Amino acid sequence: MIYDVHQYSCRYGTLHQHLALYKELGRAAQERHLGTPVVYGTGETGDLESYTHIWAYDDMADRERRRAAMLADPDWQAFRKASFKNGYVVSRRSYILRAV
Numbered sequence: 001m002i003y004d005v006h007q008y009s010c011r012y013g014t015l016h017q018h019l020a021l022y023k024e025l026g027r028a029a030q031e032r033h034l035g036t037p038v039v040y041g042t043g044e045t046g047d048l049e050s051y052t053h054i055w056a057y058d059d060m061a062d063r064e065r066r067r068a069a070m071l072a073d074p075d076w077q078a079f080r081k082a083s084f085k086n087g088y089v090v091s092r093r094s095y096i097l098r099a100v
């Protein structure tokens with residue numbers, strides 16, 4: 001089992017707008033391919049304009065297959081286009097954790 005961790009920081013005051021856009025355009029497409037996230041949460045301390053999501057996969061091959069399908073999905077592409085256009089996200093950090 002591996003965990004794919006993604007942390008995003010939004011411009012000050014735009015976190016809720018970005019999350020609303022994700023709910024409207026991105027969530028269904030993402031969950032259609034990746035399943036339900038292990039965690040999808042916002043920061044309560046530190047960077048308050050941030051959110052983190054963690055996805056579980058059997059292994060790296062499973063991750064690559066599922067993410068490739070998501071990236072090819074027209075609904076996901078529409079969400080990404082709208083997200084980039086609005087410029088809410090200012091940074092992204094991603095890493096893989098291996099279960100021990």
